[in-house]
Amino acid sequence: MDTKTLRVFLSVADTLNYSRSSELLHMSLSAVSRTIQRLEEEVGQRLLERDNRSVRLTGPGREFRVYAQRTVEDWQLIRRQFGDESQLSGEISLYCSVTASYRVLAPILEAFRKAYPAVDIMMHTGDQADGISRILSGRDDIAVSGRPLELPPRLAFLPLQDSPLQFLAPTGDCAVREILNNGDTRDLNFDWSSIPFIVPERGITKVLLDEWFRAQSIKPNIYAQVAGHEAIVAMVGLGLGIGVAPELVVDASGMTGKVSYVPVAPKLPSLSIGLCGLRQRLESPLVRSLWDVAGETYHVPPDTMHGTSDG
Amino acid sequence: MDTKTLRVFLSVADTLNYSRSSELLHMSLSAVSRTIQRLEEEVGQRLLERDNRSVRLTGPGREFRVYAQRTVEDWQLIRRQFGDESQLSGEISLYCSVTASYRVLAPILEAFRKAYPAVDIMMHTGDQADGISRILSGRDDIAVSGRPLELPPRLAFLPLQDSPLQFLAPTGDCAVREILNNGDTRDLNFDWSSIPFIVPERGITKVLLDEWFRAQSIKPNIYAQVAGHEAIVAMVGLGLGIGVAPELVVDASGMTGKVSYVPVAPKLPSLSIGLCGLRQRLESPLVRSLWDVAGETYHVPPDTMHGTSDG
DNA sequence: AATTTAATTGCGTAAAACGCTATATAGTGG
DNA sequence: CCACTATATAGCGTTTTACGCAATTAAATT
Numbered sequence: 001m002d003t004k005t006l007r008v009f010l011s012v013a014d015t016l017n018y019s020r021s022s023e024l025l026h027m028s029l030s031a032v033s034r035t036i037q038r039l040e041e042e043v044g045q046r047l048l049e050r051d052n053r054s055v056r057l058t059g060p061g062r063e064f065r066v067y068a069q070r071t072v073e074d075w076q077l078i079r080r081q082f083g084d085e086s087q088l089s090g091e092i093s094l095y096c097s098v099t100a101s102y103r104v105l106a107p108i109l110e111a112f113r114k115a116y117p118a119v120d121i122m123m124h125t126g127d128q129a130d131g132i133s134r135i136l137s138g139r140d141d142i143a144v145s146g147r148p149l150e151l152p153p154r155l156a157f158l159p160l161q162d163s164p165l166q167f168l169a170p171t172g173d174c175a176v177r178e179i180l181n182n183g184d185t186r187d188l189n190f191d192w193s194s195i196p197f198i199v200p201e202r203g204i205t206k207v208l209l210d211e212w213f214r215a216q217s218i219k220p221n222i223y224a225q226v227a228g229h230e231a232i233v234a235m236v237g238l239g240l241g242i243g244v245a246p247e248l249v250v251d252a253s254g255m256t257g258k259v260s261y262v263p264v265a266p267k268l269p270s271l272s273i274g275l276c277g278l279r280q281r282l283e284s285p286l287v288r289s290l291w292d293v294a295g296e297t298y299h300v301p302p303d304t305m306h307g308t309s310d311g
Numbered sequence: 312m313d314t315k316t317l318r319v320f321l322s323v324a325d326t327l328n329y330s331r332s333s334e335l336l337h338m339s340l341s342a343v344s345r346t347i348q349r350l351e352e353e354v355g356q357r358l359l360e361r362d363n364r365s366v367r368l369t370g371p372g373r374e375f376r377v378y379a380q381r382t383v384e385d386w387q388l389i390r391r392q393f394g395d396e397s398q399l400s401g402e403i404s405l406y407c408s409v410t411a412s413y414r415v416l417a418p419i420l421e422a423f424r425k426a427y428p429a430v431d432i433m434m435h436t437g438d439q440a441d442g443i444s445r446i447l448s449g450r451d452d453i454a455v456s457g458r459p460l461e462l463p464p465r466l467a468f469l470p471l472q473d474s475p476l477q478f479l480a481p482t483g484d485c486a487v488r489e490i491l492n493n494g495d496t497r498d499l500n501f502d503w504s505s506i507p508f509i510v511p512e513r514g515i516t517k518v519l520l521d522e523w524f525r526a527q528s529i530k531p532n533i534y535a536q537v538a539g540h541e542a543i544v545a546m547v548g549l550g551l552g553i554g555v556a557p558e559l560v561v562d563a564s565g566m567t568g569k570v571s572y573v574p575v576a577p578k579l580p581s582l583s584i585g586l587c588g589l590r591q592r593l594e595s596p597l598v599r600s601l602w603d604v605a606g607e608t609y610h611v612p613p614d615t616m617h618g619t620s621d622g
Numbered sequence: 623a624a625t626t627t628a629a630t631t632g633c634g635t636a637a638a639a640c641g642c643t644a645t646a647t648a649g650t651g652g
Numbered sequence: 653c654c655a656c657t658a659t660a661t662a663g664c665g666t667t668t669t670a671c672g673c674a675a676t677t678a679a680a681t682t
Contacts, residue, residue, distance in 0.1 A: 001386055002313030018629060028672050033630060035670090045393045052629055052678045060393055067389045071382060075312050078378045082356045082371060329660060339641050344661060346639085363647045363660055626681070631674100638669070645662075652655090 001042065003075050006068040008035045012048065013065050016055040026113070089118035090286045095135070096144035097128035098230055099252045104144050104160060104273060108294045116289060127228040129203020135276050141287045146204040146246070147272040156282055158275040158291060158305065160298045163248035165208060165268035166261045168232075174239040186265040188216070196223030196241030198232050205229065208269055209244050215266075233259060246271045312353065314386050317379040319346045323359065324376050327366040337424075400429035401597050406446070407455035408439035409541055410563045415455050415471060415584060419605045427600060438539040440514020446587050452598045457515040457557070458583040467593055469586040469602060469616065471609040474557035476519060476579035477572045479543075485550040497576040499527070507534030507552035509543050516540065519580055520555050526577075544570060557582045 011021040012032065022029040040047050047061035057065065076087055096105055101123060109121060124140060131143030135155065147157050169180055176195060183190050197220045200206040213220055223241045226232050232243040233250055237258040250259060275294055281287050295305050322332040323343065333340045351358050358372035368376065387398055407416055412434065420432060435451060442454030446466065458468050480491055487506060494501050508531040511517040524531055534552045537543050543554040544561055548569040561570060586605055592598050606616050 019627085029629075030631080030673080031671055037630085038670090043390065043393055044395050050629070053627085053680070055629090063392065064389060067385060071385060074378060074382060074385075078375065079354065081374065082354055084355050330658075340660075341642080341662085342640055348661085349639090361660070364649070364658085366660090624682080627679085629677085629679105631676070633673090633675100634671105635673105636669100636671075638667100640665105640667075642665090643663085646660085648657105648659085650655100650657075652653105 001071075003072055005035055005039050006072050008032055009039055009047065010065065010068050010072065012036060012055065013057055013061065013068075016057075018055065026117075085285065085289070086116055087118065088116050088286055088289060089120075091120045091122055092142065092286055092290055093140040094121060094123045094142050094144075095131050095140040096123070096125060097228065097249075098125045099249045100128065100144040100273070101125055103248055103252045108290070108297045111297050112290055112293045115293060119286060119289075127201075127203070129200060129205070129227070131276060135278060138278070138281075141281050141284075142275050142277045142290060144273065145276045147274060147276075148204050149207060154278055154280070156277055156279045156291075158295060158300060159272045160274045160294065160300070161248075162270045162272055163246035164270045165205065165244055165246055166250065167264055167268065168236045168243045168245060168250065168259050169262045170236055170239040171258050171260050172239060176239065176241055180262065185262050188265075192218050193221055196221055198224045198226055198235050198241045198243040200229070200232065200244065201225040201227045204271065205244060205246070208271075212268055244268070246273070248273065312382075314383055316346055316350050317383050319343055320350055320358065321376065321379050321383065323347060323366065324368055324372065324379075327368075329366065337428075396596060396600070398429065399427050399597055399600060400431075402431045402433055403453065403597055403601055404451040405432060405434045405453050405455075406442050406451040407434070407436060408539060408560075409436050410560045411439065411455040411584070412436055414559055414563045419601070419608045422608050423601055423604045426604060430597060430600075438512075438514070440511060440516070440538070442587060446589060449589070449592075452592055452595075453586050453588045453601060455584065456587045458585060458587075459515050460518060465589055465591070467588055467590045469606060469611060470583045471585040471605065471611070472559075473581045473583055474559035475581045476516065476555055477558055477561065478575055478579065479547045479554045479556060479561065479570050480573045481547055481550040482569050482571050483550060487550065487552055491573065496573050499576075503529050504532055507532055509535045509537055509546050509552045509554040511540070511543065511555065512536040512538045515582065516555060516557070519582075523579055555579070557584070559584065 008021070008025060008027075011025055012018060015021050015024070018029055018032050018036075022032045025032065036048060043060075043064065045060040045064070046058050047064050049056040049058050049061075079087060094105065105123075112119070112121075124134075128145060131145035132148055132152075132155070134140045135143050135145075136152065147159060151157055167185075170176055179195055199209060199220070199222055224235065226235060226243075229245040229249040230253060232245050233253045233255055235241070236243040237253075237255040242262060250256065250261075253259075275291060277287060277291065282291060292305070294300075319332070319336060319338075322336055323329060326332050326335070329340055329343050329347075333343045336343065347359060354371075354375065356371040356375070357369050358375050360367040360369050360372075390398060405416065416434075423430070423432075435445075439456060442456035443459055443463075443466070445451045446454050446456075447463065458470060462468055478496075481487055490506055510520060510531070510533060535546065537546060537554075540556040540560040541564060543556050544564045544566055546552070547554040548564075548566040553573060561567065561572075564570075586602060588598060588602065593602060603616070605611075606613075
């Protein structure tokens, strides 16, 4: 008998509904079903009366529930006695782009769930550019974002990985491709004026891009301003023009065949991608624990963990 | 956390010796070692101080021991409350031949260990023919044996499988083989007198064999009387003569290449192989539970379970 | 009758546990 | 001092267990 099984039983005994318990417990319906079956097999008693429509506790089930409750409590007690904090529970609200959700956050959340199984993760996805403002406004606890040039003092930033910004062009035959082939994009004198650009509407990438254009004294022909790197990559893939995005997003887009990098000189800078959160909120053990797990997952040196990380 | 782990910990905390605990728990030393390591990992505390020479409880270890004891007791309590008898513990003494130990007993013991992990099995092997007398004398609780023609009323017999007795001859070129090839052994007039026989010293097989000889009016040329079917098969394999054994033993002997069956008419009877025990001892829940598991394992119909099974 | 909701089951896969064997290390006896 | 025993741990392949997905069953609802 193990506490995991007991927790499943207790949840089902509470909800009297396998589906709901399976969601609360973050496991599949079939796993819940089999766990209960194994349990009944092990105790040799039917604990939950169920037809295909409803679930009820049996007599032995009621007795067993008392036992299960006490046993789980005892376990939690001894853990707390040993100063174990993995009992943390509550909810953390995250904000990130679709790409970041599985290219950056996934490994973190996997480790986090193992260490703190009782914490619920509420994840919102959208344009990566909105991350900082959502954090500042307090709507989310932690965001995955590129590091802004000027980090507001209220914010903490934990750099996880770098990804170079790249100009992207469609691979297939199209007007854009033809123009590119008729010259050297690395040449300072290359004529960009006739090429339609698809640029970010706002955010760090927009800032870095504008800066680059200014430095090269290029006045780009803006075809579209788009929210979200993913959308930029998609539009470039459709042949609508040249875009900008971090390599990370391109790699994850599944459009690597339809899109290719455009070499330019000087190169575009790299985006420092990492976690972003209000310093104040980081004092909460809940938020802090996710922050720490992220640091461990990406092997961030301890001294960088809570600073603003100039770099 | 599961009770299995707790039991391992409690055992080690008692013995302060991994090796001894591994024996008591019927698991390998490495399994014990890793179980403790995992446990310490899970509770985040060193519970047992150990160097390569000795084991001691740490402070947290002592606390945890109290918790573990209570938790295991609670578990046993609820099981007993549900009328679960798998808490049985003690020792059962078995007697069987080497062959029977893994061809007959193994599947039974496997199921039994699962259902009653706390019961120790003491197994003695030797000539199958001695099984009945060892049971009658009370030396062992249960024996695997061929069913005797006359079953003493104090004995219960649970038939598990039949195995035909067979005459065996060496396969390779030898004097014995030559004689066999020069005639038809199925013929009533076949001359057996010059063939050396290797026969059982005592037991059911001897009785059945003697009967067959008498019915055929054959006066066999006895070369050797041997204790144990396995030894008979081995001697036949060495070319020393013709022997008798149940097919089961031949199959299990690993000498199927060196030994072949000798067709005779009429055929030798079959041995009914099964469990044998004193009726009185079967009243013990310990012995009875093994008996029952055997019946289930071999799909014995319930009405045959405790009778003498004429057949 | 078609659809929806809820639990079970078949099946392939992934994780956990195990055993065997090798290794490390400290006592023991000749 | 060296072989030898006893004890715990580590590497590695195998077995067992648990899980998720998808198909299925079955009742309730539209």
